[in-house]
Amino acid sequence: MTGRSTTLGRRQFLAGSLLLPMAFGSVRASAKAAAHVVIVGGGFAGATAARHLARWSPETRISLVLGRDRYWTCPFSNLAVIGERSLSSLEVRRDRLATDNITVVPLAARDFDPLRRTLRLEDDRQLTFDRLVLAPGIDVMPEAIEGHGPDAVDTFPHAWQAGPATDHLARRLRAVPDGGLVILSVPEGPYRCPPGPYERASLMAWWLARHRPRTKLIILDANTSFTKDNLFRAHWQDAHPQRLSWRGRDDDGQLRRVDAARGSVHTDFEDYRPDLACIIPPQRAGAIARVAGLDGGRGWCSVDPRTFASTVHPNVHVIGDAAIANPMPKSAFAAASQARICAAAIAAEFSGRRPPEALLTNTCYSLLTPETAIAVTGSYRGTSEGVETLPGTAGTSPLEAPASLREAEAGHARGWYASARAEAFGE
Amino acid sequence: MRTLSTLLLLAAASAAAAAQAESPSRGEFLAGACNACHGAEGRGSPPLPPLQGRDDLRQQLQAWKGSDEATDGVRGTAHLMIRFARGLSDADIDALATFYARQEAP
Numbered sequence: 001m002t003g004r005s006t007t008l009g010r011r012q013f014l015a016g017s018l019l020l021p022m023a024f025g026s027v028r029a030s031a032k033a034a035a036h037v038v039i040v041g042g043g044f045a046g047a048t049a050a051r052h053l054a055r056w057s058p059e060t061r062i063s064l065v066l067g068r069d070r071y072w073t074c075p076f077s078n079l080a081v082i083g084e085r086s087l088s089s090l091e092v093r094r095d096r097l098a099t100d101n102i103t104v105v106p107l108a109a110r111d112f113d114p115l116r117r118t119l120r121l122e123d124d125r126q127l128t129f130d131r132l133v134l135a136p137g138i139d140v141m142p143e144a145i146e147g148h149g150p151d152a153v154d155t156f157p158h159a160w161q162a163g164p165a166t167d168h169l170a171r172r173l174r175a176v177p178d179g180g181l182v183i184l185s186v187p188e189g190p191y192r193c194p195p196g197p198y199e200r201a202s203l204m205a206w207w208l209a210r211h212r213p214r215t216k217l218i219i220l221d222a223n224t225s226f227t228k229d230n231l232f233r234a235h236w237q238d239a240h241p242q243r244l245s246w247r248g249r250d251d252d253g254q255l256r257r258v259d260a261a262r263g264s265v266h267t268d269f270e271d272y273r274p275d276l277a278c279i280i281p282p283q284r285a286g287a288i289a290r291v292a293g294l295d296g297g298r299g300w301c302s303v304d305p306r307t308f309a310s311t312v313h314p315n316v317h318v319i320g321d322a323a324i325a326n327p328m329p330k331s332a333f334a335a336a337s338q339a340r341i342c343a344a345a346i347a348a349e350f351s352g353r354r355p356p357e358a359l360l361t362n363t364c365y366s367l368l369t370p371e372t373a374i375a376v377t378g379s380y381r382g383t384s385e386g387v388e389t390l391p392g393t394a395g396t397s398p399l400e401a402p403a404s405l406r407e408a409e410a411g412h413a414r415g416w417y418a419s420a421r422a423e424a425f426g427e
Numbered sequence: 428m429r430t431l432s433t434l435l436l437l438a439a440a441s442a443a444a445a446a447q448a449e450s451p452s453r454g455e456f457l458a459g460a461c462n463a464c465h466g467a468e469g470r471g472s473p474p475l476p477p478l479q480g481r482d483d484l485r486q487q488l489q490a491w492k493g494s495d496e497a498t499d500g501v502r503g504t505a506h507l508m509i510r511f512a513r514g515l516s517d518a519d520i521d522a523l524a525t526f527y528a529r530q531e532a533p
């Protein structure tokens with residue numbers, strides 16, 4: 001408080017602040033104590049944004065629109081696929097999210113009008129917002145693959161949104177006979193969790209080595225390279241030279257067609273009849289982030305990474321997997337980092353300040369086995385031109401490392417996971 | 428009367444601005460990026476150590492920032508911390524160090 005204001009009595013000070021709304025346009029939102037921010041999606045991005053905004057802008061009212069679905073974290077769900085972790089340990093109970101300033105709305109959002117600043121819920125009720133934050137994650141598009149579609153997802157399970165589908169994939173894996181064939185197909189980027197398919201392949205191979213030692217695993221990849229590929233490949237070469245093979249796009253790795261009735265999978269030159277084909281479909285932003293031209297027809301939303309405001313409708317922010325923030329990957333870690341920037345920027349604007357300098361960070365741990373892991377990291381700056389990697393910050397775990405380092409990093413991964421859940425969900 | 432109310436307005440505005448300016452402070456904002464691993468409020472998340480109350484963060488972060496990845500990175504798990512430190516300006520390192528040092532150790 002300044003010297004001048006301390007000379008005023010408390011009553012006078014209050015009287016002064018009551019006059020504020022009419023006098024100062026720029027601080028109106030904070031002073032009128034009624035700015036309303038609606039956040040759609042209560043995953044890592046939305047929940048983290050809600051909790052930080054509540055802390056940094058205590059006078060703002062927040063409605064967190066969660067939908068009716070339960071929520072299981074994707075991080076660590078690849079362990080559940082191989083039976084090394086229970087599905088229930090991945091479930092987040094989101095009852096701790098409701099506070100004095102956060103109202104939890106257990107309904108899905110249907111659409112919104114950025115000009116009238118209204119959001120319509122699935123029961124047709126409307127919420128009026130000063131700011132809308134969209135954090136809906138992804139929609140999968142099995143129908144983008146010839147012969148595939150939503151009805152064939154049980155045949156070609158992906159479990160790229162964790163939950164009962166994760167257990168279904170785990171059962172399908174256990175049903176694979178020894179001497180059989182498993183296929184894991186990776187879509188062309190961008191997709192959720194760039195290292196996720198290779199973590200899953202590593203863990204599946206670890207499980208096969210113990211339980212179905214003669215079964216083979218082929219990764220069919222629509223990409224020509226992937227994150228941490230030198231580390232993953234060195235591990236595969238070392239631990240699974242005969243078991244696991246990777247075929248990139250230049251090596252007939254691009255999936256062309258599936259046949260759901262036969263369970264067959266086809267590339268340009270090969271026809272596979274696997275016992276299990278885990279087909280990760282192409283993806284796009286969750287439907288609510290494709291309303292009102294927000295995705296420019298591209299499937300993902302362009303944002304100003306200094307605030308994560310949409311470049312199409314600036315009073316709508318998009319964070320998490322739904323936003324375009326490359327070179328940041330679509331990860332829970334990145335989602336939380338974006339949520340912090342977005343919350344701090346909204347808090348700043350409501351009180352007439354400039355948004356903070358946008359430092360963004362990411363670290364993705366990937367398990368090679370249940371007890372060993374590798375990491376990739378990077379720090380970034382949000383600029384008017386987009387997201388820029390800061391010099392010297394991008395890198396991975398060392399290629400040559402003793403087992404003790406890989407084991408230590410698996411421990412760090414568990415430490416991160418607990419922190420991420422605590423930050424987002426207040427666990 | 429008119430001058431008094433103008434004075435009141437100005438005083439209230441600057442008081443409000445002073446209160447608002449701290450929300451979040453640079454240190455608190457940046458600490459979010461550390462607490463992402465080191466636990467809520469920097470309380471630690473085993474095996475990741477707590478940061479709350481540490482008074483050596485400025486030296487530690489500066490040492491990482493100046494270190495040579497080719498040797499330090501390979502030796503141990505500090506490869507991440509070295510890279511994070513390189514993304515921080517000196518002012519940001521000071522803000523972080525001050526923020527954590529003011530908290531009580533767990």
Ligand SMILES: Cc1cc2nc3c(=O)[nH]c(=O)nc-3n(C[C@H](O)[C@H](O)[C@H](O)COP(=O)(O)OP(=O)(O)OC[C@H]3O[C@@H](n4cnc5c(N)ncnc54)[C@H](O)[C@@H]3O)c2cc1C
Binds near residue numbers: 110
């Ligand atoms: C196998 C796998 C492993 C992974 N491992 C890691 C890891 O180790 N580390 C890491 O950082 N990341 C990991 N990820 C990535 C991580 O899961 C995502 O990046 C993260 O979940 C993105 O958060 P989000 O909030 O954007 O989306 P989500 O977590 O999907 O949350 C979005 C929420 O919004 C809800 N929603 C959508 N539309 C509406 C609507 N209209 N109304 C109301 N609610 C709605 C959804 O139901 C959902 O609950 C992994 C992903 C996978 C698939």
